Amino acid sequence: MSALPRIGAHVAADAPTAKRRRRFLGMGGWEFSLLVLLVIVTTGFGLGVPGFFDDLSGFLGMTGNFLPFGIVALGLSLVIFTGGIDLSVGATASLAAVVAAQLWATLGLNIWVAGLLGLVMGGVLGGINAAVIVFLRIEPLIATLATSFIYTSAAVAVAGDSPPSGFPEAFNNLGSGALGLGSFQVPYQLLLFIPLAVLFWLLVGRSAFGRKLVTVGYNSEAARYSGIRVPRVLAAAYIISGMMAALAGLVLSAYYSAARADMGDVLLLTTIAMVVLGGVSIFGGEGSMGGVIIAVLLLGLLRQGMLIAGFSDMVTSMLTGAILIGSIAVRNIFSTRVGGFGKRLLALVRRPAVAVPDTTRHDAP
Numbered sequence: 001m002s003a004l005p006r007i008g009a010h011v012a013a014d015a016p017t018a019k020r021r022r023r024f025l026g027m028g029g030w031e032f033s034l035l036v037l038l039v040i041v042t043t044g045f046g047l048g049v050p051g052f053f054d055d056l057s058g059f060l061g062m063t064g065n066f067l068p069f070g071i072v073a074l075g076l077s078l079v080i081f082t083g084g085i086d087l088s089v090g091a092t093a094s095l096a097a098v099v100a101a102q103l104w105a106t107l108g109l110n111i112w113v114a115g116l117l118g119l120v121m122g123g124v125l126g127g128i129n130a131a132v133i134v135f136l137r138i139e140p141l142i143a144t145l146a147t148s149f150i151y152t153s154a155a156v157a158v159a160g161d162s163p164p165s166g167f168p169e170a171f172n173n174l175g176s177g178a179l180g181l182g183s184f185q186v187p188y189q190l191l192l193f194i195p196l197a198v199l200f201w202l203l204v205g206r207s208a209f210g211r212k213l214v215t216v217g218y219n220s221e222a223a224r225y226s227g228i229r230v231p232r233v234l235a236a237a238y239i240i241s242g243m244m245a246a247l248a249g250l251v252l253s254a255y256y257s258a259a260r261a262d263m264g265d266v267l268l269l270t271t272i273a274m275v276v277l278g279g280v281s282i283f284g285g286e287g288s289m290g291g292v293i294i295a296v297l298l299l300g301l302l303r304q305g306m307l308i309a310g311f312s313d314m315v316t317s318m319l320t321g322a323i324l325i326g327s328i329a330v331r332n333i334f335s336t337r338v339g340g341f342g343k344r345l346l347a348l349v350r351r352p353a354v355a356v357p358d359t360t361r362h363d364a365p
Contacts, residue, residue: 030279031291038298045305052308057185061178064255066300067189068248070293072267073274074200075244077292078237080275081204083217083284084140086241088129089271091151093249093264096122098155100250101164101259111171119246125151126242130235155261165258175255189251196244201289213237217284269317273324274299282328299323 046053053059072089079086100118103109109117125147132143174192178185204210212233215223224230248267253259278295280287303316 028279028288028291031288031294034278034291034294034298038294038301041298041302041305045301045309049305049309052305057178057183060190061185061187062304063193063297063300064176064187064189065304066270066296067187067193068251068255069267069270069274069300070193070296071196071248071251072245072271073278073292073296074196074289075241076271077200077275077278077280077287077289078204078213079140079241080280080282081213081217081284081287082234082237083220084133084234084237085144085272085282086126086129086238086245087141087144087268088125088148088151089241089245089248090264090267091148091155092122092125092242092245093252093267094259094261095125095151095155095158095249096246097249097253097259097263098159098163098261101167101253102158104167105164111168115171115250118250119243122242122244122246122249123239124242125246126238126240127235129242130231130238133238134231134234152261159259159261163258163260167254167257172254172257175251175253175257192251197289197293201293204289209233209236214285217281217286219285269324270299270303270320273320273327276331277323277327279331281331 042053052062072093076086076089096118099121100114103114103117104111129140129144129147132138132147133140136143138146174188178187179191204213212223212228215226215228216230216233220230223233245264245267249259249264252263256263274295275292276282277299278287278289278292280292299320303320306316306319307313
């Protein structure tokens with residue numbers, strides 16, 4: 001008699017194959033869909049909107065209009081992975097940039113030293129957010145909303161009546177300059193963003209810290225019982241988010257050659273939309289940095305294409321809000337965690353069949 005095949009072994013053998021079928025070039029379905037949309041948007045604007053893609057140098061130079069948002073999105077992703085939120089990123093960017101500018105203007109510090117101190121200050125502001133959340137046990141939404149008011153007021157006070165401006169040309173190149181390679185030019189913003197994107201992709205997807213982030217966001221109690229020091233993970237996420245917001249503020253001040261107290265106000269909505277559109281669950285514990293990076297390019301190029309096509313900034317802001325709502329809705333509908341359609345469908349598929357008694361059969365006594 002031939003032995004029956006082992007079901008468990010068959011499933012285990014097919015699992016890697018099934019996993020490979022679900023992924024393409026290391027991307028999940030959501031990330032691959034974003035990549036397809038990115039190609040469609042870029043091709044459509046390139047063919048239909050004059051000035052969108054005249055040459056490669058001009059096309060790359062256009063990224064300088066939205067990469068500060070991408071820098072903030074990288075850091076904010078870590079916070080949202082934990083199930084939290086940081087509404088103070090815009091205020092942090094403004095305050096760090098204004099402080100760095102005043103250190104240069106009033107104390108005569110080297111602009112790069114002042115910028116480094118601005119980065120440190122961004123980390124300190126992120127640490128304050130984490131301390132309020134962890135030690136005072138205040139929800140991240142309320143805690144970071146409160147600190148955003150505090151940081152904004154501090155930025156206005158530090159900036160004064162005449163905010164610093166007229167930075168050295170070498171510093172301004174960080175925001176508006178480009179590296180010339182013959183007739184080809186690559187913006188310094190892009191040269192800054194690419195290694196940061198790779199670093200964050202490795203941090204979340206290939207490190208123990210990234211696994212801790214996702215575990216904390218998925219179930220903080222389970223993470224605590226498994227030995228993960230949740231407060232430390234939260235503190236690291238908010239500190240990194242603060243430093244990335246500060247870096248974006250410095251890039252913006254270099255772009256405008258001035259530091260204003262309201263400079264970071266535009267960052268919040270778009271960066272949240274980039275993170276959520278990238279597939280990071282607003283509830284935490286799900287998503288990938290690859291999706292966020294693609295979403296930064298997709299949303300940024302979509303906005304730039306619409307502006308070049310003649311749409312107003314008000315229309316692009318409305319579209320950003322609509323994308324934010326739509327991406328959250330789609331993720332929730334097909335999520336298996338939040339009681340959406342996906343969870344109900346999965347329960348229906350897994351529901352065991354109920355045996356129905358046969359009423360047509362009558363056995364003789």
